[in-house]
């Protein structure tokens with residue numbers, strides 16, 4: 001059972017992990033908090049970019065010797081295999097951590113996962129702590145693994161009769177900049193691909209911005225984006241490129257900006273109801289802007 005301090009630390013690790021969104025791909029955005037033997041926070045870290053230290057390694061470096069006898073609280077199961085960096089479970093064992101709390105299992109772990117190896121080394125390990133909350137950050141990365149293509153968010157503004165009209169409203173530039181920065185790639189209303197946060201993935205050669213392939217089709221275009229390192233794509237507006245891509249690869253999430261106007265009389269008796277969202281999406285968040293209502297909805 002996790003203590004209240006450990007639950008709070010996991011929520012903090014989830015918050016910290018968000019800083020890897022839009023830059024960590026093709027790796028996952030992971031966060032870690034290290035508590036000392038008295039349950040005090042002594043280090044925090046997140047994974048910023050592939051090739052750079054993992055979340056646990058950054059948090060342990062911040063904690064220094066205070067990690068000995070303490071607890072590591074990490075959003076994704078520590079890795080047990082060698083990749084670009086050494087396995088994180090070794091770093092945890094070497095630092096003398098005695099307890100590890102994990103939110104989400106890593107489906108890419110090779111052989112026995114890091115959790116099993118940590119247990120064999122005598123550490124106490126609990127998995128599944130605040131899993132649903134951690135999936136708010138790790139969900140798109142996991143979904144892109146399952147689908148074999150980037151997780152797609154479609155952002156548009158709609159007319160008062162619910163028809164998708166174009167890119168999200170100009171009245172919300174800060175929201176739009178944040179949305180872009182949380183995605184690896186953006187398909188702009190002009191049909192160009194740009195990095196969500198320019199330069200965010202670094203120049204280590206593990207990520208590049210391809211040209212949006214037009215031939216032979218959207219499925220192959222998704223393969224190209226995936227091979228370029230992208231695990232998330234923001235599609236803005238209703239350009240021809242956007243609509244043909246979405247017809248073949250439906251968005252996982254939509255962010256719709258609706259005008260703050262109300263229908264007071266049906267345009268014509270008996271016409272279809274005004275839809276706030278495309279069919280098959282359920283609202284997960286509603287935000288009120290000065291000149292729009294922002295709906296976030298996930299594919300059912």
Ligand SMILES: Nc1c(N[C@@H]2O[C@H](COP(=O)(O)O)[C@@H](O)[C@H]2O)[nH]c(=O)[nH]c1=O
Pocket residue numbers: 027028029030031046047050051053054055056076077078079082083084085086088106108109
């Ligand atoms: N970023 C991250 C993990 N990511 C795991 O590491 C794999 C990539 O390893 P590498 O090639 O060394 O960068 C990636 O596919 C995923 O399984 N694991 C963790 O324990 N903590 C982290 O912070």
